Amino acid sequence: MMSDSRAAHESDPVTAFRTLRPGGSIEVEEDTGDCRDRLLAAGFIEVTAVNGTVRAVKPPAPDGVTIRPMREADAGRVLAIYQAGIDGGQASFETEVPTWEEFDRAKLPLHRHVAESDTGDLLGWVAAIPTSSRCAYAGVVEHSVYVDPAAHGRGIGGALLHALIGSTESAGIWTVQSGVFPENTASLRLHERAGFRVVGTRKRVGRHHGSWRDVVLIERRSTVAGSD
Numbered sequence: 236m237m238s239d240s241r242a243a244h245e246s247d248p249v250t251a252f253r254t255l256r257p258g259g260s261i262e263v264e265e266d267t268g269d270c271r272d273r274l275l276a277a278g279f280i281e282v283t284a285v286n287g288t289v290r291a292v293k294p295p296a297p298d299g300v301t302i303r304p305m306r307e308a309d310a311g312r313v314l315a316i317y318q319a320g321i322d323g324g325q326a327s328f329e330t331e332v333p334t335w336e337e338f339d340r341a342k343l344p345l346h347r348h349v350a351e352s353d354t355g356d357l358l359g360w361v362a363a364i365p366t367s368s369r370c371a372y373a374g375v376v377e378h379s380v381y382v383d384p385a386a387h388g389r390g391i392g393g394a395l396l397h398a399l400i401g402s403t404e405s406a407g408i409w410t411v412q413s414g415v416f417p418e419n420t421a422s423l424r425l426h427e428r429a430g431f432r433v434v435g436t437r438k439r440v441g442r443h444h445g446s447w448r449d450v451v452l453i454e455r456r457s458t459v460a461g462s463d
Contacts (some may be wrong), residue, residue: 248277248291257302258295262288271405275345278304280401291405294398296350297390302398305347312357313349316352320381325419326450327379342393343376345406348377349396350382350391358386361395363403363411374409374461380425387421396429400455409461412454423451431455 251261257259263270270289274282279291296303320326346363359382366375378399382391403411415422432455
């Protein structure tokens with residue numbers, strides 16, 4: 236049924252994802268109606284179909300790291316990394332993390348990825364939410380990406396953004412956006428490298444620990460999804 240550039244035809248998407256190397260690809264010869272969603276749910280990105288054959292890619296990652304779907308079992312580490320980012324003071328207007336139930340309810344299920352080391356340590360995560368319930372904005376999402384402070388500088392954030400872009404484009408989402416504090420220059424550089432542009436700065440848009448703060452609105456418009 237599938238191949239890592241030719242092998243493992245008998246594997247289901249979850250098994251194929253687990254056994255593939257980062258950056259490896261599979262091909263599904265039979266394009267069933269739910270094929271794309273099954274591949275995305277397993278963690279694959281860049282899902283494309285040509286003449287009844289579907290190709291999908293396991294997200295590339297730095298050495299010793301795998302980018303995989305977020306699971307309920309990751310809740311503790313996901314929220315701890317989220318809180319560490321909040322505590323740094325430059326990541327969010329939030330001052331404390333939501334419950335896992337609130338987090339899980341808000342995030343789109345096919346577009347939440349984590350970075351896991353070969354030793355099983357969770358190093359970071361990325362997830363997205365819809366920006367609006369209006370059908371005109373069905374292809375627009377807002378994302379968050381957080382990396383454990385101890386794992387900064389290892390390419391984790393870039394790999395997570397690559398996975399998010401790959402899964403959202405495969406699902407027909409055409410715009411990924413976010414708001415970043417202007418003081419968070421590392422995040423702005425990270426997103427610029429991933430193809431995001433600065434739309435503008437929203438002046439004094441919210442209060443954070445008693446002070447007004449600006450937010451830089453960034454977005455990435457796909458050249459693949461919604462290009463017709």
